[in-house]
Amino acid sequence: MKEIHPDVRAGLSMARELRHRVSEVRERTDGIFARRPSPSGLVIPEVDVIGRLRNLYLEPGTCAKFGNQELAAEIMAAIIESSQDVRRQYQIAMNNPELLPRPFVEVVQEWQNGSDLLSPNFSKAQQGIIDK
CATH class of the missing domain: 3.30.1310.10 (Nucleoid-associated protein YbaB-like domain)
Known part of the structure; x- marks a missing residue:
């Protein structure tokens, strides 16, 4: 099986993060x-x-x-x-x-500039938790 390109992995992580953010907003407004x-x-x-x-x-x-x-x-x-x-x-x-999440642009730039080969981490900067 072929490796998933890092940009595709980042895109999938962004889509997952967006779903989580929408869900959080719904919960807050409910x-x-x-x-x-x-x-x-x-x-x-x-x-x-x-x-x-x-x-x-x-x-x-x-x-x-x-x-x-x-x-x-x-x-x-x-x-x-x-x-x-x-x-x-x-x-x-x-x-x-x-309650504001980190901007997507900031996270992706940080991920692309870093040596980390995992998917981008969209959690708050001070938490430092990788969302898998």
Whole structure:
């Protein structure tokens, strides 16, 4: 059987690393949601990072207290506030410098310039762990 060319091995490592990075981002975003109350505090929606309404809590007696338009306004105000909060949480989570991976270009250049014949190591520089 023929040897795999080092550049092909590097490309396969990059594809594997990209799949891992996408998976990590998905896991991080799946845990982001917000529950912000309405102005009266009687309505609390739960909104996820995609903007979907996952849950809606109405305090007992809320429907009797408000008319149709007032209740709709309470619900919409709470959903808007929750959506803004989840957007803030997303920006914080995605822009955390400690969670940013090493750039592909930096890793491949380091690998090509070095004497290491293994596939490129995409883990954080300070960890020094080779992903096999």
